[in-house]
Amino acid sequence: MTAPAAVIVGPPGAGKTTVGQAVAALLGVDFADTDHLIEQRAGKPIPEIFFDDGEDAFRALERETIAASLGSFTGVLALGGGAILHEGTREALRAHTVVFLSVELTDAVKRVGLGAGRPLLSVNPRATLKYLMEQRRPLYASVATHTIATDARSPDEIAAELAALLKDRG
Numbered sequence: 001m002t003a004p005a006a007v008i009v010g011p012p013g014a015g016k017t018t019v020g021q022a023v024a025a026l027l028g029v030d031f032a033d034t035d036h037l038i039e040q041r042a043g044k045p046i047p048e049i050f051f052d053d054g055e056d057a058f059r060a061l062e063r064e065t066i067a068a069s070l071g072s073f074t075g076v077l078a079l080g081g082g083a084i085l086h087e088g089t090r091e092a093l094r095a096h097t098v099v100f101l102s103v104e105l106t107d108a109v110k111r112v113g114l115g116a117g118r119p120l121l122s123v124n125p126r127a128t129l130k131y132l133m134e135q136r137r138p139l140y141a142s143v144a145t146h147t148i149a150t151d152a153r154s155p156d157e158i159a160a161e162l163a164a165l166l167k168d169r170g
C-alpha cells in the first residue's frame with residue numbers, strides 16, 4: 001500500500017508544519033502540508049477561502065485533499081489542526097502512522113501569536129484556542145499511533161526524536 005511515512009496531527013501551534021518539514025529533511029523524503037495543497041487547489045490563501053467561501057467549503061476541500069494524499073503521497077504529511085473533526089478522515093487515518101504533536105495552551109498561544117494566517121483564531125485567540133484544544137484533544141489521541149509532547153522543546157529536538165522513532169519502525 002502507498003502511504004505517507006508519517007501523518008502529523010495536533011492543534012494550531014503544535015509545530016506540525018515546522019517539525020514535519022524538519023523530519024522529512026532528516027529522513028530524506030518529501031514533505032507536504034495539506035493546508036498548502038488546499039491553497040494551491042483553491043488558488044488563494046486559507047483566510048480568503050474562509051472569508052469568501054466559508055468554513056464548510058474549506059473543510060470539504062480539506063477532506064478531499066487528505067483522502068487523495070493518504071492514497072498517493074509517501075513522504076511526511078502535515079494536516080491542519082481541524083482535519084480530525086471529520087469522522088471519515090479519522091477512519092481513513094486508522095491504517096496509517098499518525099503522530100500527535102501535543103502542546104499545552106501557554107506554549108500554543110505564544111507560538112500562534114497574533115498572526116492573521118489562522119482565521120479561526122482571528123477573534124479572541126487565547127479563549128478560542130483553549131476551547132479548540134479541549135474539544136479536539138480526544139480526537140487527536142484517538143487517531144495517534146505516537147504522541148510527542150512539544151512544550152519547552154525546540155523543533156529540531158522534536159524532529160530528531162520523531163525521525164529516530166520512524167527509522168526504528170523501519
Ligand SMILES: Nc1ncnc2c1ncn2[C@@H]1O[C@H](COP(=O)(O)OP(=O)(O)O)[C@@H](O)[C@H]1O
Nearest residue numbers: 011012013014015016017018111150153154155
Ligand atoms: N517546538 C517549538 N518551539 C517554539 N516554537 C515553535 C515550535 N514549533 C513550532 N514553533 C513556531 O510556532 C509557529 C507555529 O508553528 P507551525 O509549524 O506553523 O504549527 P502548526 O502547523 O502545528 O500550526 C511557527 O512560528 C513556528 O516557528
Ligand SMILES: O=C(O)C1=C[C@@H](OP(=O)(O)O)[C@@H](O)[C@H](O)C1
Nearest residue numbers: 011012013035080081082118119
Ligand atoms: O485548527 C483549525 O481548524 C485550522 C488550522 C490551520 O492549520 P494549522 O493547525 O497548521 O495552524 C488551518 O488548517 C486552518 O486555519 C484551520
Ligand SMILES: [Mg+2]
Nearest residue numbers: 016017035080
Ligand atoms: Mg500548519
